[in-house]
Amino acid sequence: MTVTIRAFAEADTEAVLALWREAFPEYNDASRPHRDPRRSIANKLGTQPELFFVAIRRDGEAGGALVGSAMAGYDGHRGWLYSVAVAPEARRLGLGTRLVRHAESALAAMGCLKLNLQVLTDKPEVLAFYDRLGYRADAVISLGKRLAVQESEALA
Incomplete structure (x- = not known):
């Protein structure tokens, strides 16, 4: 596969949304406005859009199909990796690794020395993937808070 x-x-928006809804079933839950993929895309386009990557499978002269995504961010202190997804037909071919390495390289070029990511605890296969790439659990607890202002805006 050439990618x-x-x-x-x-123009990639609808293809990314379809990929994410398949890769991240939690995006299909309308009761969780913080998991709105369309809003995630809009927000990313407003903040470091150059760190939003897609993988395109080339099918001869006919263009290609979107088969992967990865978003990254860097705040000057550490980088973050989000929404790494690969279409089912393109899995186990090294594409997820290529997407992660691509994001790592882009962040390193910006001076980023530490990259973080979060994985839901009920996804052992995803944890195993990142373990193979050298990611380890940090001795930290990830905390989160839903901001009511943002949630009410999401429902408007």
Whole structure:
């Protein structure tokens, strides 16, 4: 499979949404407004859009199909990796690794020395994937807080 990784373009939106809804079933839960994938894309396009990557499978002259995504961010202190997804037909071919390495390289070029990511505890296969790439659990507890202002805006 020939795959190109490039920056997200707005024309990729519907294909990314379809990929994420398949890869992240929690995005289908309308009762969780913080998991709104369309809003995630819009927010990413407003903040470091150059760190939003898609993988395109090339099918001859006919263009290609979107088969992967990865979002990254860097705040000057540490980097973050989000929404790494690979279409089922493209899994186990090294594409997830390529997407992660691509994001790592982009962050390293910005001076990032530490990269974090979060994985839901009920996804052991995802934890195993990141373990194979050298990621280890840090001795920290991840805390979160839903901001009421943002949640009410999401429902408007």
